[in-house]
Amino acid sequence: MKRPTSMENRMLERYFQLSAHGTTVKTELLAGLTTFLTMAYIIFVNPDILSAAGMPKDSVFVATCLAAAIGSAIMGLYANYPIALAPGMGLNAYFAFAVVKGMGFTWQAALGAVFISGLLFILVSLFKVREAIVNAIPRSLKFAISAGIGLFLAIIGLKNAGLIVAHPSTLLTLGNLHQPAPVLAALGFLLIVALEWRKVPGAIIISILAVTVASIAMGLTSFNGIIAAPPSVAPTFLQMDIAGALNAGLLTVILTFFLVELFDASGTLIGVAHRAGLLDKDGKLPHLKKALLADSTAIAAGAALGTSSTTAYIESAAGTAAGGRTGLTAVTVAVLFLVALVFAPLAGTVPAFATAPALCYVAVLMLRGLAEIEWDDLTEAAPAAITAITMPFTFSIAHGIAFGFITYAAIKLLSGRVKELPATVTVIAVMFVLKFAFL
Known part of the structure; x- marks a missing residue:
C-alpha cells in the first residue's frame, strides 16, 4: 500500500479518531500487517x-x-475496532467432515445452515438477547466447547498429516513414519512452535510455505505457480440451499453453528479488547452491539460467497500488541486479503500435510481453556470433560455440545443443585434430548 498523504492522514484521523486512541496512521498500518501475517494461513x-x-x-x-x-472492513469502518475477521477454524472442519461427509448433507445445504445461523446472530445482536444467552451458559461448558473444538481440529490435523490412520481393531493407530508426508508435517509443527516462541510474525504461514517448498523439492507436490488472476467465485456464490437447511436433521447443525459463533465472537472480542486496553472501567466493551453486528453480518455474507462461518480472530491480538487501537488496523487487514486474491495458484499448490501442522497448533491454543475449568467441583468438571472428549471421538462438535448440555442439566438435577441450573441450559438440554429421541 502507498504511504498516505497529509490530507489522507487528516481524513483517517477524523474518521478513526486516531489521536483519541493514542495511535497514528503508521502504527495502525503496521499493526494491520502484523495481524494479517498471523492469520493469512486461513487462505x-x-x-x-x-x-x-x-x-x-x-x-x-x-x-x-x-x-x-x-468482515474485517465492516468491523473497522462500522465498529472502529482493530479486530480482523475470517472463516473460523473448527467450524470449517465441522462443516466439511461432520455435516457434509458425516451426516450426508450437501455442501449447499450446509452453507444454508451457516447463512441461517448468521441471520439468527444478527437478530440476537439487535435485540440484546445475546447477553442473556451467553451469560446463562456455564463457564465450564464455554471453556470445554473451545477445548473440544481444539481436540476435533487435532484429530483432523493428525489424519491429514498421515500421523494417524484407521485400524480395524483399535480404530486408530500410528501412521507410516517412513513416508515423507508425516515427517514433514511433524517438522512443520515444530517450526511453528519454535517461531511462535521467538515471536516471529507469520509463524504459521512460514511453516506452511516451508513444508510446501520441501514437498515440491521432493517431488511430492506439483508447483502451480504463485500469482495469477483470481479464479471465479461463481461456483459457490449464492449456492446456499436455504430450503435444504431447514430439513429437520439440520436444525441441530444450525443451533451448533449459532452457539459456537456466539461464544467464539463474544470471547474473542472481549479478549482482544482487553489486551488492547479498550474495555471501559466496568470491564465492558463499548459499542459491543456494533462489533457483534459486524461479526454476524460477515457470517451471512461469507455463506453467500461460499464459505463456512466467518468470525473474529484471536490473532488480532498480535496487531494490538503492535499498537493497533482503531478500525484502521482491521481495514488494513481487509485490503491485504484483497491483495491475496492473486495468490490462487500458490494456494492450489499447498498439500494437506502442509496445513495439518496449523490445525494442530491451533488445537494447542484452544486446549488452554481446560485450565479454567473448576476440576474440584465434579458437577462442573464432569460435563465439561464429556463435552471436550465427545467432540473428537464422535467426530462431531454438535454431539459434544449436546452431550455436554444434557450431562450438565442431569448432574445438577440429580445432585440437588437445581438452583445452579440456568433455565437456558435446561431448555437447550431438553431440545437435544428430543432431537436424539425423535429425529
Missing part, C-alpha cells in the same frame, strides 16, 4: 478443508479472501 487451510466436502477449491479460496476482507 490456504480453509480451501483445503472445505474441498474435502466437495466444494471447488479455487472458488473457496476466493470466497475466503472476500469474506475476510468484507
Whole structure:
C-alpha cells in the first residue's frame, strides 16, 4: 500500500479518531500487517478443508479472501475496532467432515445452515438477547466447547498429516513414519512452535510455505505457480440451499453453528479488547452491539460467497500488541486479503500435510481453556470433560455440545443443585434430548 498523504492522514484521523486512541496512521498500518501475517494461513487451510466436502477449491479460496476482507472492513469502518475477521477454524472442519461427509448433507445445504445461523446472530445482536444467552451458559461448558473444538481440529490435523490412520481393531493407530508426508508435517509443527516462541510474525504461514517448498523439492507436490488472476467465485456464490437447511436433521447443525459463533465472537472480542486496553472501567466493551453486528453480518455474507462461518480472530491480538487501537488496523487487514486474491495458484499448490501442522497448533491454543475449568467441583468438571472428549471421538462438535448440555442439566438435577441450573441450559438440554429421541 502507498504511504498516505497529509490530507489522507487528516481524513483517517477524523474518521478513526486516531489521536483519541493514542495511535497514528503508521502504527495502525503496521499493526494491520502484523495481524494479517498471523492469520493469512486461513487462505490456504480453509480451501483445503472445505474441498474435502466437495466444494471447488479455487472458488473457496476466493470466497475466503472476500469474506475476510468484507468482515474485517465492516468491523473497522462500522465498529472502529482493530479486530480482523475470517472463516473460523473448527467450524470449517465441522462443516466439511461432520455435516457434509458425516451426516450426508450437501455442501449447499450446509452453507444454508451457516447463512441461517448468521441471520439468527444478527437478530440476537439487535435485540440484546445475546447477553442473556451467553451469560446463562456455564463457564465450564464455554471453556470445554473451545477445548473440544481444539481436540476435533487435532484429530483432523493428525489424519491429514498421515500421523494417524484407521485400524480395524483399535480404530486408530500410528501412521507410516517412513513416508515423507508425516515427517514433514511433524517438522512443520515444530517450526511453528519454535517461531511462535521467538515471536516471529507469520509463524504459521512460514511453516506452511516451508513444508510446501520441501514437498515440491521432493517431488511430492506439483508447483502451480504463485500469482495469477483470481479464479471465479461463481461456483459457490449464492449456492446456499436455504430450503435444504431447514430439513429437520439440520436444525441441530444450525443451533451448533449459532452457539459456537456466539461464544467464539463474544470471547474473542472481549479478549482482544482487553489486551488492547479498550474495555471501559466496568470491564465492558463499548459499542459491543456494533462489533457483534459486524461479526454476524460477515457470517451471512461469507455463506453467500461460499464459505463456512466467518468470525473474529484471536490473532488480532498480535496487531494490538503492535499498537493497533482503531478500525484502521482491521481495514488494513481487509485490503491485504484483497491483495491475496492473486495468490490462487500458490494456494492450489499447498498439500494437506502442509496445513495439518496449523490445525494442530491451533488445537494447542484452544486446549488452554481446560485450565479454567473448576476440576474440584465434579458437577462442573464432569460435563465439561464429556463435552471436550465427545467432540473428537464422535467426530462431531454438535454431539459434544449436546452431550455436554444434557450431562450438565442431569448432574445438577440429580445432585440437588437445581438452583445452579440456568433455565437456558435446561431448555437447550431438553431440545437435544428430543432431537436424539425423535429425529
